[in-house]
Amino acid sequence: MALWITDECINCDVCEPECPNQAISMGAEIYQIDPLRCTECVGHFDEPQCVQVCPVSCIPVNPSYVETPAQLLAKFRGLHGGDVAEASTPSPLLGPTLPA
Numbered sequence: 718m719a720l721w722i723t724d725e726c727i728n729c730d731v732c733e734p735e736c737p738n739q740a741i742s743m744g745a746e747i748y749q750i751d752p753l754r755c756t757e758c759v760g761h762f763d764e765p766q767c768v769q770v771c772p773v774s775c776i777p778v779n780p781s782y783v784e785t786p787a788q789l790l791a792k793f794r795g796l797h798g799g800d801v802a803e804a805s806t807p808s809p810l811l812g813p814t815l816p817a
């Protein structure tokens with residue numbers, strides 16, 4: 718399923734930059750999730766990143782967009798045109814920073 722943002726959203730701006738699919742944007746009053754772009758982070762992360770960072774826990778699943786893991790994976794591929802292994806493998810350029 719895609720996720721959605723309830724009216725408990727406090728517009729803290731934290732989730733938008735965390736979304737790997739650019740599925741989150743500011744709506745008329747609160748942030749919103751484009752269900753056609755939300756994969757529940759399948760293909761990128763083990764857990765939905767927006768849910769991880771939201772301070773008021775206002776991002777439940779969207780019952781109007783019931784999707785299987787396979788369908789979410791297909792959506793991911795449609796958005797990014799790559800495979801999961803590629804997207805999940807951390808870039809060496811983004812590796813851990815060595816202590817000074």
Ligand code: SF4
Binds near residue numbers: 737755758767
């Ligand atoms: S679950 Fe992932 S893909 Fe969906 S809106 Fe949240 S951060 Fe974006």
Ligand code: SF4
Binds near residue numbers: 730770
């Ligand atoms: S993190 Fe939660 S409260 Fe903050 S903008 Fe996103 S949905 Fe709204």
